């Protein structure tokens with residue numbers, strides 16, 4: 001499971017992550033939702049040991065990422081797309097990731113199959129569509145068969161087929177008992193995908209819980225989000241602190 005507690009990240013005097021706390025539980029897809037610049041990627045980067053928190057903690061199964069013995073076996077991640085060399089094939093890329101993390105290369109075939117890339121395994125990544133690239137990123141994240149997955153905007157720019165595939169795939173990964181944390185700025189899309197939601201704006205958690213809890217009396221998650229951020233604008237205008245948590 002993922003446990004973020006009182007996480008703060010400051011750049012200069014500005015807190016881009018401002019006392020964020022939430023958990024992502026096994027067997028559930030947790031949606032980290034918020035507009036551009038809300039602090040989603042910053043939170044994920046700290047969780048994955050790519051950046052240091054100013055204060056607070058971000059733990060994976062009780063320990064920080066940097067303390068994990070074999071990180072790829074515990075947590076799979078995709079930030080900024082697949083991050084693969086465009087001249088390589090999908091198979092070559094996955095073999096390279098597997099070999100550099102002591103993962104048996106037979107796992108490469110399994111993840112190619114799981115993500116529907118088997119037929120494209122010899123195509124150079126430079127010729128991939130956006131959707132295939134995202135699948136490759138997810139395939140690499142799954143190489144170590146981790147119990148925890150962290151995916152930053154995996155559906156960004158995808159067509160409806162790609163979005164539908166990703167949604168169903170993430171749900172199936174959670175149904176296998178994994179904790180799946182996925183960020184998005186698309187509220188309506190995530191409403192169908194996630195079990196639990198954390199709504200973040202300007203570095204602060206505005207609401208968290210199940211769909212019913214977060215929606216409250218609002219018709220959709222998007223309506224709830226706009227109502228919550230309108231409150232934020234009001235508070236900013238009056239300079240009041242301490243709202244929404």
Ligand SMILES: Nc1ncnc2c1ncn2[C@@H]1O[C@H](COP(=O)(O)OP(=O)(O)OP(=O)(O)O)[C@@H](O)[C@H]1O
Pocket residue numbers: 011016034035036037038039040041042043185
């Ligand atoms: N190294 C940095 N120095 C200064 N500010 C930064 C740095 N990294 C991120 N920020 C700022 O922190 C804020 C949060 O950025 P972050 O990327 O976490 O947001 P996000 O919710 O993931 O949004 P997006 O979907 O646009 O990436 C932004 O205003 C960004 O400009």
